[in-house]
Amino acid sequence: MTLPGTLDEAVAALAATPAAVPVAGGTDLMASVNSGQLRPAALVGLGRIGEIRGWEYLDGNALLGAGLTLARLGRPDFAALIPALAASARAAGPAQIRNAGTLGGNLVSAAPTGDTLPVLAALEATALIAGPGGSRREVPASHLLAGMEMLHAGELVGYVRVPLLHAPQTFLKATGRTGPGRALASAAVVLDPARRHVRCAIGAVAPMPLRPLEAEQWVSSLIDWDGQRTLPPEALAAFGDYVAMACIPDPQPATEGGEPPPPLPPVALHLRRTVAALARRGLGRALA
Amino acid sequence: MTGTGTADGSGAVTATPAHGTRLGAAGGTAGSPDGVGIGLGASLTPVDAAAKAEGAFAYAADLWAEGLLWAAILRSPHPHARIVSIDTxxxxxxxxxxxxxxxxxxxxxxxxxRRVADRxxxxxxLVRYHGEPIAAVAADHPDTARLAAAAIAVEYEPLEPLTDPEQSFTAEPLHxxxxxxxxxxxxxxDPDVTGEVVVExxxxxxxxxxxxxxAEAALAVPCPDGGVEIYTASTDPHTDRDLAAACFGLPPEQVKLVVTGVPGALGDREDTGMQVPLxxxxxxxxxxxxIAATREESFLAHAHRHPTLLRYRHHADRSGKLLKVEAQILLDxxxxADTSSDALAAAVSFAAGPYVVPHAVVDGWAVRTNNPPSGHVRGEGAMQVCTAYEGQMDKLAAELGLEPADIRMRNVLATGDLLPTGQTVTCPAPVAELLHAVREAPLPPLPKDSPEADWLLPGGPEGAGEPGAVRRGVGYALGMVHMLGTEGADEVSTATVKVNGPVATVLCAAVETGQGFSTLARQIVQETLGIEExxxxSVDTDQPPAGAGARGRHTWVSGGAVERAAKMVRTxxxxxxxxxxxxxxxxxxxxxxxxxxxxxVLSTTVxxxxxxxxxxxxxxxxxxxxxxxxETGQGDAFVGLAFAAVRAVVDVDIELGSIRVVEMSVAQDVGRVLNPRQxxxxxxxxxxxxxxxxxxxHLRVAKGVVRRPDLTGYALPTSLDAPDIRIVKLIEERDVVAPFGAKAASAVPVVVSPAAVAGAVRAATGRPVVRLPIRPQAAVGAPPQ
Known part of the structure; x- marks a missing residue:
């Protein structure tokens, strides 16, 4: 176990012990260790790296340290700045988890139910990755989540850059109980008035957050960006259905004219209805 | 939050909802205010409450002995497999x-x-369930023990698991x-009568x-005479000792079981599957x-509530009077076997619920499968049928256009009526009064009535609930449990009371599992002998047996023994x-x-x-x-019965199917209140x-393999899920055959509450709700207009 004080020291520590596993809040990692699924040869603790536990403004973006806890992200200052991210951080787990779990940990462990992930996808956030020898590279968070690009050995996510959109954003989550629980489905909806665009991402229904791009484009074209920015209920409902069908499509026959595939099971149909309701409510609240 | 209760300074041993209402204005209970007074009817605080609240109480997992070794148990990863070889x-x-x-x-x-020696x-x-013990290791470090257990080479030949209890009748015998x-x-x-109205x-x-x-934990210490002492949090020490001694090939007196550090129990604690290897x-x-079990082991090893499939047909006349109940009940x-035959007896006997039914045809089966083991969890048998017969009552009400509470009132059981087992209900059975009490209790306000309040919507504080999609539903349920063992079980308990100076001591092998027996024993002695201290x-098997802590046994049998002993000392x-x-x-x-x-004239001190x-x-x-x-399910199988009525009020987001229980109103037949706070x-x-x-x-299982045996996968209610609980009436009609006239109090709310919640969700959504736990897709209603 090493406890480096800077990002570069941490990267060096990982390079020195390639088998070491970095640990920040440990809310996912330690559960795997305790259940015997994981037995890391060594740990590099990221908790003492002050530089990644804060945040700053940078060219119209917020540069968020990967070590920011979910509890910190849920506080009112963030809620005013990046409302959807704050809402997702508040919705994540019980207080004990939020006090320990970090933004970077959420991104790197990339659990399908990670609550901040659809928000990062909808915001088109970028991960700033620190590598050996002081190298830095930038990768869209969605690429990391989709596995299009991976963290290389010895690399760490240092920061997450989030554009400041100065417009309403929502994050809605459906769970199995009233108390804290894992998402059955979640929806992040953000408005980007500068680019006249609505962006939406659906979490927990697939291994990574899903972006219904066509539905986004369609609904963006309906909104009067210079005026009231409201939509009639039918349009909101249609958007919800559009998103849900894109995220949970009907099965297609394997070949042209082949056997029609079996219909979706009731559980999947319920999930689709849930996604439709979340997307509709999310956009409705963002435009209200 | 609503609530009329007093600030709760209690250190009650059970986990109670954070904002539970103590006592509704209507609840007239005997006894003194909280924490004042001694004797029966006082709200005495358990002696270990402060230690438990402060984290100072030593649980079984905290046991320590000089030079101890650590054990680990190798458990089967397969639900059904032939063991070809074991290489240790x-x-x-x-x-x-x-x-x-x-x-x-x-x-x-x-x-x-416990009933049949079949395990x-x-x-x-052959392994017959996921998690069945195969071998055990003792080592000088817990990790070494665990690694060594993993290093035992077991060659399995996996077999197709039998997971559908309906297939069990025709499948190859598992045992x-x-x-x-x-x-x-x-x-x-008459099995052939038919009603004017039939619902299925x-x-x-x-x-x-x-x-x-x-989680389960124990310490075993070898004795010089070749025997062994086992320190564990057993709830039934003598039975556990006898089972363990038989496995060790020792006479029972060479095995001593010392009960220690019980962290509360809702069923049988500490299965012998752990005590024997240890x-x-x-x-x-x-x-x-x-040994200290991990949470995963705990989920795999101990007994669960019987998953049950119930097929019902209720016959009634046009006025809503019940004529016949037909039921088929299948317990997994x-x-x-464990205690399945007891659970089955309760399920079959209470298949019609606390209603008068002139004719009944009920078949109940308990069958083997390769699913996780089932056994005693409070309210077993009675809880499963309650959800079903109350579902049937709701269906009948809908069919006849009656209010759900009305049709129940038309059929309630009373003292002197017969159960379908032919047993006459001789104890107080104030079912009509109970139903009346919950029905008349004021309903909680609707959000529109007090818009300024901060409403917790279904889905939680950061959830997706939308007020426009939330529907409120009210459901009623009545239910019953039996007290003590059934069908000729010998229920006996022995207690000794000693008085020495200003101090009295009670010795009784009844285990304090959170039900409050040790507090009650203090109150009984205080009452009889006037001695405050x-x-x-503590309990061990050197004392005479008192039986398992279940179904109000210790309040009745052990409490009765304590009272008799105290009275003898008084004389x-x-x-x-x-x-x-x-x-x-x-x-x-x-x-x-x-x-x-x-x-x-006479005044002296003790x-x-x-x-x-x-x-x-x-x-x-x-x-x-x-x-x-x-052979036709007839007989006086029960010593006594306890009843309760519950009204559930739920909010359902009918688009997402998320449910929040807003309030539960309970009226209960308690016989006599011995300790109001407890x-x-x-x-x-x-x-x-x-x-x-x-x-x-619901512990999920796929092909006999337990999925996610942890507290994330298995969702217990949190303080946000626990509703406001309003005890609107406690009916104190003393049961003359019970010592103090008190009835079992813990199990009957467990039995009735799920049925009431299901009824309320039915009312909110218009959906049938035939499955517990209620899944979101079953609670999605018609789209809001």
Missing amino acids: AQAAAMPGVRAVVTHEDVPGDAAHG PAFARD PDGNLIRHIPLRYG GLYRIGRQDPAPIG GLLAMRTGCPVK AGAY VHVA QLLQPLAAKFGMSTELLTIADGKITSYDG AETLEGKELWATAQCRPHPTEPLD LHARIEAGVTQGVGAALSE
Whole structure:
């Protein structure tokens, strides 16, 4: 176990012990260790790296340290700045988890139910990755989540850059109980008035957050960006259905004219209805 | 939050909802205000409450002995497999490993069990459920033990698991005893009558886990005489000792079971599957050996509530009067019988609920499968049928256009009526009063009535709930449980009360599992002897047996024994005085350590009268006998019955199917309130457990393999899920055959609450709701207009 004080020291520590596993809040990692699924040869603790536990403004973006806890992200200052991210951080787990779990940990462990992930996808956030020898590279968070690009050995996510959109954003989550629980489905909806665009991402229904791009484009074209920015209920409902069908499509026959595939099971149909309701409510609240 | 309760300074042992309402304005209970006074009816605080609240209480997992070794158990990863070979050589050769035991090392009976000896201590040639013990290791470090257990090479030949209880009848036998554990064909009245109105339903109840706060743990210490002492949090020490001794091939007196650090129990705690390997390892190594189960092991190993499939047909006339109940009840027992026959007897006997039914045809079966083991979890059998017959009552009400509460009121049972088992209900059965009480209780306000309040919507504080999509529903349920053992079980408990100076001591093998027995024992002695300082000794198997802590047994049988012993001591104490003054002992009273005569002439203290002597007495209590159900399910099988009515108010987001229970109103038939605060805590805990069973608690299994055996995958109710609990009425009609007239209080709210929640969701959504826990897709209603 090493406890480096800077990002570069941490990267060096990982390079020195390639088998070491970095640990920040440990809310996912330690559960795997305790259940015997994981037995890391060594740990590099990221908790003492002050530089990644804060945040700053940078060219119209917020540069968020990967070590920011979910509890910190849920506080009112963030809620005013990046409302959807704050809402997702508040919705994540019980207080004990939020006090320990970090933004970077959420991104790197990339659990399908990670609550901040659809928000990062909808915001088109970028991960700033620190590598050996002081190298830095930038990768869209969605690429990391989709596995299009991976963290290389010895690399760490240092920061997450989030554009400041100065417009309403929502994050809605459906769970199995009233108390804290894992998402059955979640929806992040953000408005980007500068680019006249609505962006939406659906979490927990697939291994990574899903972006219904066509539905986004369609609904963006309906909104009067210079005026009231409201939509009639039918349009909101249609958007919800559009998103849900894109995220949970009907099965297609394997070949042209082949056997029609079996219909979706009731559980999947319920999930689709849930996604439709979340997307509709999310956009409705963002435009209200 | 609503609530009329007082600030809760109680240290009650049960987990109660954070904002539970203590007592509704209508609840008239005897006794003194919280924490004041002594004796029966006072709200005495448990002696260990502060230690538990402060984290200072030593649980079984905190046990320690000099030079102890750590044990780990190798459990089967398959639900059904043939064991081709077990090779322990590599594990035994690991540094730090002191002993490895398998089925070959079990000297005594290879099979044990609570009712039927059908469960091997270690699987021999066949594993029958995921998590069945195969071998155990003792090592000088817990990690070494765990690694060594993993290093035992077991060659399995996986077999197709039998997971559908309906297939069990025709499948290859899983066990030499066959797949059918018990069949009760109950026939009552005329089986061929038909009603003007008939409703049918198929209901499924999930697998609730007791999920004890502390996972199982034990310490075994070898004795010089070749025996062993086992320190553990058993709830039924004598049965556990006898089972373990049979496996060790030792006479029971060479095995001593010391009860320690019980973290609360909702079923049988500490299965013998753990005590036997531990004792074997201690005797093999000659060292103390400790085991502390992981949460995952705990979920795999201990008994669960029987998942149940119920098919019902209710016949009634046009006025809503019940004519006949037909039911088929199938209990999934898992691989071994355990207490399944008891659960089945309760399910079949209470299949019609607390309603008068002139004719009944009920068939109940408990069958073996390769699913996780089922056993005693409070309210077993009764809870599953309650959800089904109350679902049927709702269906009948809808069919006839009646209010759900009206149709129930038309059919309620009362003292003197017959159960479908032919047994006459002789105890108080104030079912109509209970239903009336919950019906008349004011409903909680709607959000539109107090818009300024901060409403918790279904889905939680950061959830997606939308007020426009939320519908409120109200559901009613009535239910019953039996008290004590059934069908001729010998219920006996023995207690000793000693008085020495100003201090009295109670010795009784009744385990304090959170039900409050040790507090009650103190109150009984205080009441009878007027001595304030009463100690309750810890429990071990050197004391005479008191039976398992379940179904109000200890309040009735052990409490009765304590009272008798205390009265005998009272007579010993007063007899010389009475003789001296030429009056009978009845004319003397003891209070606050003083003895006074009726006329005030005599006044002395207990200490003076004792003159330094120690007085003691031992007494037994045995309730009136019961008889087994015969081949048509007839017989006086129950000592007593307890009833409750619950009204559930739920909010459902009918688009997402998310449910929040807003309020549960409970009216309960308690016989007599002995400790108001403890009683309230027990009812609140029971309701909360029932809400868990209704909404989220189900241990998921895929092809016999337990999925996610952890507290993330198994969702217990949190403080946000626990509703406001309003105890609107406690009916104190004393049961004359019970000591103090008190009835079992903990199980009946567990039985009735899930049915009430299901009824409320039915009312909110218009959906049938035939499955517990209620899944979101079953609670999606018609789209909002």
